[in-house]
Amino acid sequence: MKKKLxxxxxxxxxxxxxxxxxGMVKGMLQLQEDEKYQLLFSVVDIHAVxxxxxxxxxxxxxxxxxxxxxxxxxxxxxxxxxxxxxxxDLHAELAFYFSxxxxxxxxQHLPTYKEKAQQHPDNVTMAxxxxxxxxxADILAYHSELVPVGIDQEPHLEVxxxxxxxxxxxxxxxxxxxxxxxxxxxxxxSLAGEGKMSKSIEGSYINLTDDLETIKKRLAGAPTDxxxxxxxxxxxxxxxxxxxxxxxxxxDKRKGYEAMYVGEGIRYGDLKNELAxxxxxxxxxxxxxRAELEKNxxxxxxxxxxxxxxxxxxxxxxxxEVKEKMGLK
Ligand code: TRP
Numbered sequence: 303m304k305k306k307l308x309x310x311x312x313x314x315x316x317x318x319x320x321x322x323x324x325g326m327v328k329g330m331l332q333l334q335e336d337e338k339y340q341l342l343f344s345v346v347d348i349h350a351v352x353x354x355x356x357x358x359x360x361x362x363x364x365x366x367x368x369x370x371x372x373x374x375x376x377x378x379x380x381x382x383x384x385x386x387x388x389x390x391d392l393h394a395e396l397a398f399y400f401s402x403x404x405x406x407x408x409x410q411h412l413p414t415y416k417e418k419a420q421q422h423p424d425n426v427t428m429a430x431x432x433x434x435x436x437x438x439a440d441i442l443a444y445h446s447e448l449v450p451v452g453i454d455q456e457p458h459l460e461v462x463x464x465x466x467x468x469x470x471x472x473x474x475x476x477x478x479x480x481x482x483x484x485x486x487x488x489x490x491x492s493l494a495g496e497g498k499m500s501k502s503i504e505g506s507y508i509n510l511t512d513d514l515e516t517i518k519k520r521l522a523g524a525p526t527d528x529x530x531x532x533x534x535x536x537x538x539x540x541x542x543x544x545x546x547x548x549x550x551x552x553x554d555k556r557k558g559y560e561a562m563y564v565g566e567g568i569r570y571g572d573l574k575n576e577l578a579x580x581x582x583x584x585x586x587x588x589x590x591x592r593a594e595l596e597k598n599x600x601x602x603x604x605x606x607x608x609x610x611x612x613x614x615x616x617x618x619x620x621x622x623e624v625k626e627k628m629g630l631k
Pocket of ligand 1: 309310311312313346349436437440441449450451455458
């Protein structure tokens with residue numbers, strides 16, 4: 303049986319936070335053991351240059367994501383780890399050919415493009431417009447069928463499918479139409495009270511590398527209320543904290559705290575302490591492995607090079623076929 307390829311791309315924004323880990327990485331890593339799937343984990347550093355970024359920090363940020371993946375249990379014997387810029391020539395060339403089947407008007411209508419154009423009005427570049435086409439190249443270079451991303455990325459996957467259909471019908475390629483894929487796990491709430499945990503919202507996240515003290519400090523900043531009331535809040539800071547309790551200490555604990563809320567009241571100091579310990583217990587083994595990896599940069603470098611080599615074999619075959627079928631012989 304042919305394995306289905308699951309392609310995950312994570313932006314090179316430095317250390318992963320709990321939201322990345324529980325929302326995607328952990329669920330993906332569980333699938334490493336599943337024979338139905340072949341996994342490819344990429345750190346998409348080329349996408350980072352499509353909006354203003356810090357060139358002196360980019361490679362460290364990329365490396366930090368690689369370390370977090372490996373520390374979280376990515377097994378390079380089973381899965382492919384790919385730093386996008388290591389095969390940037392192939393992805394970028396493929397993206398160029400793909401851009402011939404997508405119109406400017408179509409790309410300008412994407413909500414993600416409009417949002418970023420608004421955020422960076424002085425940097426509305428060709429690269430930004432082409433961002434989703436490069437993403438299509440990442441995915442289709444490996445004939446990936448499943449892509450674990452959040453709902454916000456669905457418009458990009460729609461572009462990927464459109465590219466696939468057009469390349470198939472115009473040039474007789476045989477690209478699959480990749481689908482969004484939900485891993486076990488899910489949304490991790492923000493510590494700031496609203497929405498989900500995000501690197502771009504200060505006070506909303508916990509890093510995988512945070513020690514117990516830091517976790518306590520971050521939890522201390524999470525908004526609460528008086529601790530008691532008629533009914534348990536369903537949104538806002540307290541609701542989010544209770545969701546964390548469930549995630550890290552189980553449903554029964556959550557029910558216990560909910561009963562306190564409508565009864566004698568919750569002491570948030572106690573809750574936050576207990577929660578910090580539970581979160582730290584989950585992160586400690588990851589941090590231990592990370593510390594070991596930090597002492598062994600040669601090994602990490604070798605994993606990166608090996609991953610690039612394997613990826614290059616697959617992506618270059620796809621590129622050769624595209625060129626051939628497009629008449630670029
Ligand atoms: N656009 C994705 C994001 O913002 C990152 C990404 C780039 C990606 N290429 C990808 C995700 C390929 C999945 C597959 O999260």
